[in-house]
Amino acid sequence: MNHLLKLADLSSEEIVEILNLADQLKYEQKNGIEHPLLKGKTLGMIFQKSSTRTRVSFETGMYQLGGAALFLSPRDLQIGRGEPVQDTARVLSRYLDGIMIRTFAQSEVEALAEYGSIPVINGLTDYCHPCQVLADLMTIREYKHSFKGLKLCFIGDGNNVANSLIVGCIKMGMEVAIGCPESYKPDADIMKWASENGKFTCTPDIFAAAKDADVLYTDVWASMGQEEEFKERCKIFSAYQINDEVMAAAKPDAIVQHCLPAHREEEVTEKVFEAHADEIFDEAENRLHVQKAVMVRLMGKKQHE
Ligand code: CP
Ligand code: NVA
Numbered sequence: 001m002n003h004l005l006k007l008a009d010l011s012s013e014e015i016v017e018i019l020n021l022a023d024q025l026k027y028e029q030k031n032g033i034e035h036p037l038l039k040g041k042t043l044g045m046i047f048q049k050s051s052t053r054t055r056v057s058f059e060t061g062m063y064q065l066g067g068a069a070l071f072l073s074p075r076d077l078q079i080g081r082g083e084p085v086q087d088t089a090r091v092l093s094r095y096l097d098g099i100m101i102r103t104f105a106q107s108e109v110e111a112l113a114e115y116g117s118i119p120v121i122n123g124l125t126d127y128c129h130p131c132q133v134l135a136d137l138m139t140i141r142e143y144k145h146s147f148k149g150l151k152l153c154f155i156g157d158g159n160n161v162a163n164s165l166i167v168g169c170i171k172m173g174m175e176v177a178i179g180c181p182e183s184y185k186p187d188a189d190i191m192k193w194a195s196e197n198g199k200f201t202c203t204p205d206i207f208a209a210a211k212d213a214d215v216l217y218t219d220v221w222a223s224m225g226q227e228e229e230f231k232e233r234c235k236i237f238s239a240y241q242i243n244d245e246v247m248a249a250a251k252p253d254a255i256v257q258h259c260l261p262a263h264r265e266e267e268v269t270e271k272v273f274e275a276h277a278d279e280i281f282d283e284a285e286n287r288l289h290v291q292k293a294v295m296v297r298l299m300g301k302k303q304h305e
Contacts, residue, residue: 001014001298004119006106007168008190011171015171018294019141022289025292037065037066038067038296041097042097043058043096044070044098044100045058045071047074047123052260054131065295086111089115093117098119098120101123102123102125103124104125104126105125106126119299121295127160127187130164136283138290140257142286144215147172152165152176152213154176154217155206155217156180156237159219163186170198170200173198174198176200176201177213179210182204207245210249214253214254217258221234237267241267243269244272256272
């Protein structure tokens with residue numbers, strides 16, 4: 001494993017190894033055991049879109065690992081004035097030990113990895129959100145103890161988070177059901193791969209999707225970069241909400257996950273969100289632990305590989 005560009009690049013074993021290391025790092029951090037595994041290393045963080053969780057968890061995580069993180073805004077970088085990503089990659093590789101990037105096009109992340117000579121971590125693109133789903137898998141395993149026989153239902157837009165969830169959950173042997181409008185399905189190639197490699201369905205019938213689910217997941221109706229479509233999307237997605245009726249279709253002990261930020265009374269009701277807040281904020285916390293594991297694997301010494 002040289003980069004984290006998308007979950008499809010990782011084997012199931014590699015994902016489990018990251019989750020195991022994340023559990024260990026979480027235990028150590030909770031018990032005051034220091035783990036300066038990236039002492040003297042620096043992570044550059046390029047953000048072309050807003051962030052609360054990704055920025056703070058990477059920066060804090062790097063600090064806890066004994067290293068440093070640099071927040072690189074496109075407003076300040078020459079990349080914002082048109083310096084090619086290929087050149088940015090080669091320059092940053094001379095200073096840094098790793099790059100985390102949040103941007104629009106997946107191709108930009110792939111180009112950084114191709115032209116640079118240091119590990120690149122995808123902190124969200126329009127195509128996928130691998131760090132988020134590693135944290136989701138960690139949380140699901142904490143609550144359900146194993147992935148065996150579990151069904152995850154995602155309700156809403158077939159977006160970046162849905163794409164990564166499908167890949168991550170199928171790789172862990174879970175069943176995945178997507179409930180989304182006909183014109184807002186996840187990536188076609190990912191759905192094809194999922195159907196060929198596991199138990200996967202995609203339907204506009206949210207109750208069929210939610211039936212007997214162990215995990216109900218949702219995300220905003222309009223992602224970053226789709227702000228102008230918001231009003232139209234509100235009409236199209238109005239029925240794609242996790243509410244009491246949808247919860248009733250799932251298993252009685254189903255957990256709710258949301259990558260956040262959440263829009264209450266849109267993709268999830270206030271009531272369901274607050275009833276499952278512990279699960280959702282554990283999920284947000286696990287971004288920290290799982291990303292520390294990813295950084296140790298990518299930027300640390302060989303014994304952590
Ligand atoms: N879930 C997530 O990636 O949150 P941020 O946009 O706040 O980083
Ligand atoms: N789908 C959302 C996820 C935010 C973490 C977006 O891309 O804006």
